[in-house]
Every structure is written in structure tokens, then in C-alpha cells.
Amino acid sequence: GAVVSQHPSRVICKSGTSVKIECRSLDFQATTMFWYRQFPKKSLMLMATSNEGSKATYEQGVEKDKFLINHASLTLSTLTVTSAHPEDSSFYICSARDTSTGRDYEQYFGPGTRLTVT
């Protein structure tokens, strides 16, 4: 089955620094990937849609200059949290669609990255 990986699984950084999170589709090509954020006991909130070779589409209220998304290849999208603040501490999850299966409605989720900003 389709597998999506994320790296790192956990990261602790100091306030003001930047952190990069990688999302990879391991056995399929993903023209579209999604980035979500989930606060404790809350549901997933879509941050942005990442399209290979083009600019990401950000949801309302998500600062594109703070959350930089790069989808440079069909198997890799990165999310960089710039100038991190403690309120950015959250669980970041990516997902990817495999459009080759005919089940392109299905999103495969990565295992998530727990970011803690101190």
C-alpha cells in the first residue's frame, strides 16, 4: 500500500529559530500533498495544499511567509516553520494523494511531526 513518511517525528527548537519538516511519498508519486496542523484534543486543520512545481495554496489565516512550503519533486514536500514561537507547538501531519490508482480521492497520511517550541 501507499506509504507516506515524515521526518523528523519529533523536534524541539528554541523560539525564533526555523524548523524544516519533510514529507515523502515512498512508493508512489504525489502531485498534490496537504499539510495539516492538529492542536491537542482538536481536529486536523488544513494549512495548505502543496502542488508539485507550483506555489502552495494556503488556507485563510495561515501565514505563507511563516509556513514555507516547497514541493520540488513528485515525492517530497517540505514545510518550514520560520521564526518559531511557542504557539506554533503542535502536531503537523502531511498527506498525499496517489492519482495513479483510480482512487485519487484517498489521502495517505504521514505519521506526523510533533513540534515543541521552547
Add this chain to the structure above:
Amino acid sequence: GQNSDQPTEMTATEGAIVQINCTYQTSGFNGLFWYQQHAGEAPTFLSYNVLDGLEEKGRFSSFLSRSKGYSYLLLKELQMKDSASYLCAVANSGAGSYQLTFGKGTKLSVIP
């Protein structure tokens, strides 16, 4: 856009049947998903409904009524491992990319 609503918590007994409801309001509807999420883990896909009716898959079934903006997930023969959060998510194909808007999730606790 769209938003969805589901109960916050439910408790059921091992071996029983439980139904988790989800109501939604939407424009550009392109299907409704159910995901299971254990604490600290990513969601896993359970079902996808785009047409009205019941989809059965083993112990899990999902129902959709587009006219009523309503779906439910039915879990039969509950097992302790079914304790998790269950998220309904509505898909919007406006951008051709099946963007998902998740509900707040229902935390199901299965007790002996």
C-alpha cells in the same frame, strides 16, 4: 466551504454496536470520509461515500444522505482496540484536489 459536526465523546461496551453521526453543511460536496485516529498517531482511512446509501466493509459501515447532509459510521462487534477518535471529513473538489475539512472528531471509549 463546508463544516461538519459530530459528538465529542461516546462510550460503548466491548462486543456491542455503536453509531457515530456526522452532519455537515457544504457547497461543492465531493464525498465524505471517515478516518480513525489513535492518540498521537496519524489518521487512517476507513471509508469514503460519495453516493447515498450504505457502504459495508467488515465490521465497519458508513452511510450517507446528501439531501440531509448526514452521515454515520457504524462499528459492529466492538473491540478494545477500537478505542480511538473517529473523524468525519468532507471533501471539496473545487480545486480538483479533494481538499478535506475535518470535523472535531468523536472520541470513542470501548469498555469491557
